[in-house]
Amino acid sequence: MKILYIICVLYNKKISEIRSLQQFLSLNSSEVELIVCDNSNSDICEQNEREYNQMYSEFFTYIPNYENLGLGKAYNKCIVSINPNDAYIMFADDDTYFSSEYLDNVLNSVLNRESLIISGIIETDTGQFFSPLHAFRLFKKEKNIITKLGTYENIVCINAGFTFHSSLYKTIGQFPESIFLDMLDYWTAYKLSECKVNKVQIVGGTISQNFSGEVDDISTIERRFKIYEKDYREFCRLTKKNIIVRTVGIYKRKIKIMLMKAKKILLGRLH
Numbered sequence: 001m002k003i004l005y006i007i008c009v010l011y012n013k014k015i016s017e018i019r020s021l022q023q024f025l026s027l028n029s030s031e032v033e034l035i036v037c038d039n040s041n042s043d044i045c046e047q048n049e050r051e052y053n054q055m056y057s058e059f060f061t062y063i064p065n066y067e068n069l070g071l072g073k074a075y076n077k078c079i080v081s082i083n084p085n086d087a088y089i090m091f092a093d094d095d096t097y098f099s100s101e102y103l104d105n106v107l108n109s110v111l112n113r114e115s116l117i118i119s120g121i122i123e124t125d126t127g128q129f130f131s132p133l134h135a136f137r138l139f140k141k142e143k144n145i146i147t148k149l150g151t152y153e154n155i156v157c158i159n160a161g162f163t164f165h166s167s168l169y170k171t172i173g174q175f176p177e178s179i180f181l182d183m184l185d186y187w188t189a190y191k192l193s194e195c196k197v198n199k200v201q202i203v204g205g206t207i208s209q210n211f212s213g214e215v216d217d218i219s220t221i222e223r224r225f226k227i228y229e230k231d232y233r234e235f236c237r238l239t240k241k242n243i244i245v246r247t248v249g250i251y252k253r254k255i256k257i258m259l260m261k262a263k264k265i266l267l268g269r270l271h
Contacts, residue, residue, distance in 0.1 A: 002033045004110050004163075007078045008092040009071060010038045015048050015056060020098040025059055027103060031111075034060035035082065037074045042066040070180035071159070079169055088118075090163040095210040098161060102205025106163050115201035116165045117192070119157040121147060122207040131158040132202065146202060154198045156189040161207045171195050176238060182228045183235035190239045218261055225253055 006024055015021070015036060024034045036052075038045050045064040052062040063078060079089060088110045092098065102120050109118050122131040132146045133156045146152060162185070172191035179187060192198055229250055236246040 002031065002084070002087055004032045004088045004090060004107060005078075005082055005084055006032065006034045006090045006092055007075060008034065008036050008094060009074050010036055010040060010048070010094045011068065012040045012044055013094055014044075015051050015062070018094045019096060020092065023098055023100050023103055024092070026100065027107065029059070032107065033082070035078050036060060036062050037078050038062065038064045039068045039070075039074055040065075041068075070177065071184050072175040072179050073177040075175045075184075076177065079166075084166040087166050088163055089166055089169070090161065091159045093160050093209065096160045097206065097208040099206035102161065102203065102207055105203035105205050106161075109201060109203055110163070115151065115199065116168060116197060117200045118163040118203060119200055120161045120203055120205055120207045121149075122158060122160060122209055125208055125210055131160075132156060132200070149202050149204055151199055151201050153200075154189075154193050155200055156186055157200060158185045158209075159188075160209055162188070168192070168197060171197060176234070178234050179231050179238075180227060182231040184231075187235055187238060218257070221257055221260065225257060228253060 004027075008018060008020075008024070010018060018024075018036070024032075027034075038048055040048065045066045049062070049064055056062070061082075063081065065074065065077075069077070075091070090106060105120075106118050109115060119132060121129065123129050129145050129147050132152070134144045134146065134152075135154060135156065146155060172188070172195055175184060176187060232249050233246060235241075236249070
C-alpha cells in the first residue's frame with residue numbers, strides 16, 4: 001500500500017532533467033509513488049513520453065498535459081487521478097533539490113503518523129533562507145523566516161516539499177485553478193488556518209530551490225511579474241484581502257523592477 005505520493009510538476013524540461021529524480025527513485029517503491037505531471041508544450045511532452053516508455057515506465061507514473069495547465073489545475077488532476085485514501089501527498093518542483101535526508105525524514109514522519117502537515121527549511125541555491133514564514137507579510141523580514149526544526153502553528157510554507165494528509169484535500173477543497181503559478185502556497189496556508197488545521201512539522205534535510213526572485217534578467221522578471229500580478233489579485237480576492245493589501249503588494253514588486261532597470265541603465269552608462 002502506498003503511503004506517500006510525490007507530485008512533481010514538470011515544465012519544458014526532459015524527465016531526466018528533474019533535479020531530484022534520482023533521490024525520488026531511490027525511495028521504497030512499495031511505500032512511495034512518484035507522479036510526474038508534465039505541463040510542457042506538446043513537442044516536449046511527446047519527447048518525454050518516448051523517454052518515459054523507454055526508460056522509466058516501471059518506476060513512476062507519467063501524466064502528459066501537452067500544455068501548461070498551471071499549478072492548481074495540475075495538482076487537482078493528479079490528486080483526482082490517484083484518489084489517495086489515508087495517504088500523504090508531497091509537492092515537488094522540477095528545479096528543486098531534495099536531499100535523501102529530507103525525503104527520509106518526511107517518510108518516517110508519515111509512517112509514524114507524527115503530523116498531518118510536514119515541510120522543511122528551504123533555501124535558495126545561493127544559500128538564502130526564505131521558507132517557511134511565520135505568517136503572510138507584505139514586507140518580508142528576516143525575523144519572520146523559520147530556520148529551526150519543530151512544530152509551528154499558522155505558518156506559510158512554499159509548495160516545494162510541502163506534504164499533507166489526503167484528508168485535508170477534502171477539508172480545504174480543490175486548489176483554485178484560477179491561480180496559475182504564484183500565491184497558491186499562501187492560499188493553502190490561509191485555507192488550513194481557516195479550517196483550524198494549522199500545525200506544521202518542520203523536519204531536517206536540505207531543500208534548495210532555483211528561486212526566480214534571484215534572476216537578474218529584466219525581461220524574464222517582467223514576464224514573471226505579469227503572472228504574479230494576476231495571481232496576487234486573485235489570491236487577494238479569494239482570501240478577502242483589503243484594497244490596501246491588494247495595492248501595496250503589486251506596487252512593491254513594480255517599484256523593485258523599476259529600481260533594477262534603473263540600476264542596469266546606470267551600470268551600462270558607467271561601462
